[in-house]
Amino acid sequence: MVDTEKWGLSAVLGDRDIAAFLRTSWEREALLLHGAAVPLVGRLFTLADFERLACGGGAELSVVQNGQARPVVADRADRVPGRHVLAAYRSGATLLLSCLPSRCPPVGELCRGIEFDLLRLGLLPGDPVSANAYLTPPRAQGFGRHHDDHSVLVVQLHGSKRWEVFGPGSQGPEAVVSATLEAGDVLSIPAGFPHVAHTTDEASLHLTIGLHTLSWADALADMLRAHEPFRRSVTGPDTAGSTLPGLPELDVPGYLRSRRIRWIAGLDPLPGGQLLADAAAATVEADTLVGRVPLMPSESGSENGLARLTFPGGTLRLDGRLQPVIDYVAKAESFVPRQLPAVGADYDAVELTRILVRHHIFHPVEKAAGPEPAVPAAIPAARETAAAQEPVPAAVRTRDLTLVRDKGPAAGHHLGWMRLREPLSAAECDDLVAACRELPLTAPTTVDETGHPSHRRAQMRHVPKGPRTAWVYRLVEEVAREAARTVYGFDLTGITRAPQYVEYLPGNGHFHRHNDYSHDQLDSPRKITVIVQLSDPASYQGGALRMFGVETEELPRERGSVLVFPSLIDHCVTPVTEGLRRALVAWVAGPRLR
Structure with missing residues (x-):
């Protein structure tokens, strides 16, 4: 749910019914709305805002002359040359500021509200809603007659401008709309409708909002x-x-649902409060009232037996038995952790709420006077105790760092592999997988940081150090230092490059023979490799880790196994033929020849 009454289509369409507008006018006719956006004048984007961005730097600025837009390049001090911009404007050029949603918070909020109005009414955006500002001096014209490949809403914010809009494909002089826009007026122009505009005796500032919806041709x-x-x-x-x-049989509803989810998750969260989210999450207790962050909607669903919550910036996937809880959270505007639905499964309502706050979907709010949010009815439970798969950082505890080997050399200095006697627990594996799968995919690389699809075919994610992964970094360094002290005799400096979470898929999951020593990288050289096995060996076929040049037998495959070996040893991963193999791979560097 999201409230778009303040920032959304209603802010630019005035009293006009949004659903009726989309049904009768959208993409069909050019429409002039007198005074529809008067409340935005002086609040949304002003001449002072334009000057600050245009002359102060940090914005995409172009000068439009003779129908052509020329980008303004910053000088060597990384500032836009303000006096040259003003000189161009005074000579009759139009100034164009692009990419305003990321530069001006009120404009970004307006565009985000419009995006979710479109989604709510069944229209899928193809690209984010855009917003460009045009400042045109008196008796001047920016672009000549042209049409756009997407529909636009022109919002007049200062002064006035004369507009002519023509029918689609028209080459003649007959306009379907001919009007002078005053501050607060809005002009809706569908894709493909040619238009042209010029000022008269006063300057004009208007905002062009681009609505890039998904067409059937693109779909x-x-x-x-x-x-x-x-x-x-x-x-x-x-x-x-x-x-x-x-034509094959197409699953159109399935495609559109998938596209909608990908669209929402791919949006960048609006700035404001994200840097404080971790600190805010730490304050959440069982009776803390949390409210939805403005313009931060979420949608629930299920995926491969997991409960899914999608929101701008990402997706959470939790234990499927928590589906009623996730459905409740997706629609809630506010709630108290202790009032989350009971599902008969063991889950930590406070920790789940903290996770939602860390993702900036909700934030703690002051308790308002009046009744507390209604408590939803308890939901029939699943049979077994379950914990939310969204990870809670592993507790700091003393771990047995003894390194063992079932066969072969286990004591003294040698270059063989070793494993940690105490494997990770199933819960730790689940937490680590859930944390890593929220990270963006990156192209698999080999040791020289060059992508080699024929050498390494897998899905890979870099794992940065953070609240949810710090324990893994600590584990890797402790294991590597124990191995260096008791087995390999290496000097180490630490982890200097992010570990990788890797998924080897059936039919293409493999990594050809290689080593991790990294002669020429910034972290040269990698001295010790640590691999954490995150899949149950019964869940996949193939995908065996093999080493070359050292005495070895079948390497450990048990879930949670922590394997350590010198990075200079050649090794490979055989193709996965069935199922999915997951692993975390990390390296600890050290000085050369020591």
Whole structure:
């Protein structure tokens, strides 16, 4: 849920019914709305805001002259040359500020509200809603007659401007809308409608809001790209076999649902409060009232047996038995942790709430006078105790760092592999997998940091050090230092490059023979490699870790196993033929030849 009454389509359409506008006017007709955005004048974006961004740097600024936009390049002091910009404006040029949603918080909030109004009413954005500001001096014109490939809303914020809008494909002088926009007026122009504008005796500042919605042509192209015949080259028109391939049966509802989820998760959260989210989460207790962060909606669903909560910036995947809790949270505007639904499964309501606060979906609020939020009815429970799979950082505890080996050398100095006698628990593995899967995918690389798809075929994520992963960094360093002290005789400096979470998939999961020593990297050289096995060996076939040049036998495959060996040893991962193998790979560096 999200409240877009303040910032959303209603802010620019005035009293007009949004659903009726989308049903009758959207993409069909140019429409002038007198005074629809008067409340935004002086609040949304002002001449002072424009001057601050245009002359102070930190914005995408262009000068429009003779119908052409020329970007303004910062000088060597990394500042926009303000006097040159003003000189161009005084000579009749239009100044164009682009990418305003990321530069001006009120504009960013307006665009985010519009995005979720579109989603709420069934329209899928293809790209984020954009906003550009145009400042045109008196008796001047920026661009010539042209059309856009997306619909726009023109919001007049200062002065006035004369607009002519023509029918789609029109080359003639007959305009479908001919009007002078005053401050607070809004002009809706559909994609493909040519238009042109100029000022008269006063300057004009207007905002053009671009609505980049997903078209059926784009959706079909996206769906058909998954079918091999449509990825072949087009031949013809006189070549044999130039006929259009037969259309496959398409799962349109499934595609649109997936696209909607990916769209929401791919949005950047609006700035404001994120740097304080961790500190705010630490204050949450069982009776703390938390409220939804403005313009931070979330949607619940299920995915591969897990409960899913999607929000701008990411997705949480939790134990499937928590689905009623996640459904409740997705719709709630505020709640108290102790009043979250009971599902008969063991879960920590306070810690779950802290996770939501850390992700800046909710934040602690002062308790208002009046009744507390209603307590939802208890939901019938699953049979077994379960913990939310969203990770809680592992407790700081003393861990047995004894290194062992079932066969082969286990004592004294040698270059063979060793394993930690005490493996990670199932809960620690679950926590680590859940934390890593929230991280963005990156291209797999080999030791020289170059992508080699034929050498390493897997899905990989860099794992930064943070509240949810600090315990893993501590574990890796402790294990490596114990191995260096008791087995390898190496000097170490520490972890200098982020560990990698790797998923080896069936049919393409493998890593050819290589070593991790990294002669030429910034962290040169890597001295010790630590691998944490995160999959149950019964859940996949293949995917065996093998070493070369040292005495070895079948390497440990048990879930939670922590394997350590010198980084200079050649090793490989055989192809996964069935299932999915997950592992964390980390390296500890040290000085050369010591």
